[in-house]
Amino acid sequence: MNSFEFPGRYYEAMRGGFRDLAGETEFLAAHAPAGGRVLDLGSGTGTNLRALAARGYRGVGVDQSAAFVEYARQAGGAGLAYVHGRAEEFTTEDRFDLVYSLFMTLNYLPRAELRPLLRTVRGLLRPGGKVVLEFGHLLNFVDAYQPYTIAHHRAGELLITRLVRQSINAHAANWRNEETLLVREADGRVAMYDNFFDQAVLTGPEVRELLAEAGLVVTAEYGGFRKEPAPFHGRGPLVLVAAAAEEAAA
Missing domain, CATH: 3.40.50.150 (Vaccinia Virus protein VP39)
Incomplete structure (x- = not known):
């Protein structure tokens, strides 16, 4: 999903x-x-x-x-x-x-x-x-796995902070990524979005x-x-x- x-x-x-x-x-x-x-x-x-x-x-x-x-x-x-x-x-x-x-x-x-x-x-x-x-x-996933990460992305005055949690269902060979995006606009407004995706x-x-x-x-x-x-x-x-x-x- x-x-x-x-x-x-x-x-x-x-x-x-x-x-x-x-x-x-x-x-x-x-x-x-x-x-x-x-x-x-x-x-x-x-x-x-x-x-x-x-x-x-x-x-x-x-x-x-x-x-x-x-x-x-x-x-x-x-x-x-x-x-x-x-x-x-x-x-x-x-x-x-x-x-x-x-x-x-x-x-x-x-x-x-x-x-x-x-x-x-x-x-x-x-x-x-x-x-x-x-x-x-397979090796790409194993090498890159981190249970929790924080990343920042800037585009001009726009700032996006990604809070990421990874979980593994080893029996289904599935990685789930749950993200919260915190976005600060150039005018100071802040918004939050939930994002998730599964990866086979x-x-x-x-x-x-x-x-x-x-x-x-x-x-x-x-x-x-x-x-x-x-x-x-x-x-x-x-x-x-x-x-x-x-x-x-x-």
């Missing part, structure tokens, strides 16, 4: 401290033809899609947060559209040169939905299309097997969007690039 219903501009402020937007944009653009059509599953506030649209790409973003989708729509971007809904329930007659899912969106999905989702993704690809998946894996603990072999069952084959594997080697020490996510099995074998 997940809850991300707080103003999108707060997420934008926090995301800036988590992510390497320039690296992500270069990486994604390298796996889609110029002017191609892309699908972002778990698009959040549309940050990645807007960066790609600035390079001439067109696309669709899907996210379950109504607040984030509204922010993305208001932020604009030529040739972009957004759908409010869960990634695992998304359907369309459209086809795409690139389908991607970043920032642990795969981990947020109910485990039982991964297999049908990846089959759907395979069917959404145009000939020659690619899939890019970023997810947290995935492994590299598990995701590769699910991709294979969906008719996709991994063509490259990295530890980040600067094409860092996949980490043996556990820190950081895995980034997989996949293509239709019949095309990769050709």
Whole structure:
């Protein structure tokens, strides 16, 4: 289960401290033809899609947060559209040169939905299309686990303090993150939001097997969007690039 219903501009402020937007944009653009059509599953506030649209790409973003989708729509971007809904329930007659899912969106999905989702993704690809998946894996979770954390994020005069509690259900291989966001606006007003999300603990072999069952084959594997080697020490996510099995074998 997940809850991300707080103003999108707060997420934008926090995301800036988590992510390497320039690296992500270069990486994604390298796996889609110029002017191609892309699908972002778990698009959040549309940050990645807007960066790609600035390079001439067109696309669709899907996210379950109504607040984030509204922010993305208001932020604009030529040739972009957004759908409010869960990634695992998304359907369309459209086809795409690139389908991607970043920032642990795969981990947020109910485990039982991964297999049908990846089959759907395979069917959404145009000939020659690619899939890019970023997810947290077992060692990543173990290495990063902290029962309580406090983090601060600033954007100009905006200050966001995150109070986070992590709990583990080892038998279900599930991490629950419970957050309280304390937000101080530039005019001194203070607001508080509750946020929580569950994350399934995935492994590299598990995701590769699910991709294979969906008719996709991994063509490259990295530890980040600067094409860092996949980490043996556990820190950081895995980034997989996949293509239709019949095309990769050709």
